[in-house]
Amino acid sequence: MKTKNKPKRGFTLIELLVVIVIIGILATISVATFSGYFDKARAAHAQAELAQINKDLIRLTLDTGLLPGAQDANICVHNNEVNLEDCEAGLYCTDGSFPNWRGPYSHVDYLDPWGNRYIFDPDTHCTFGANNPDGCEPYDGEIVRSILSPGPDGEYGSTSQPTLTYDNIVLVLCHS
Secondary structure (H helix, E strand, C coil): CCCCCCCCCCCCHHHHHHHHHHHHHHHHHHHHHHHHHHHHHHHHHHHHHHHHHHHHHHHHHHHHCEECCCEECCCCCCCCCEECCCCCCCCCCCCCCCCCCCCCCCCCCCECCCCCECEEEEEEECCCCCCCCCCCHHHCCCEEEEEEECCCCCCCCCCCCCCCCCCCEEEEEEEC
């Protein structure tokens, strides 16, 4: 009995390589497209946490009459920034500077979505182009009291001259 040689079924190496290249191109396009959404989601998360921290600051101020750094809430001062996770801020713990402290006032993780510390700044120097939910832009050139996230780059100027950068997320509390 004679058997016919049947052609083997399958894909050639070139066909497989073409399919792999196409899948790679589609994956690259997808990652590039969705990475922008991840950044926007992180920024929205930081804005929501800043709004919650603002509510926590209001409760702290109602009980103690002070803002982070034991600063009088009714007086605008040029002072150093305070990391909101520190006891000097008075939200989670106190350094003893807050009379009538009934905290903790906040249970927010004091690290933003990029792993940077949230900051209370009594004298933020607003600059045009900062990425802000309530905006420093209307107050361009003014000094405002704010809470902020340094954003994706983690930069917020130097301790001697803090200045907003383009990616800071800022919630303006009041302006002079």
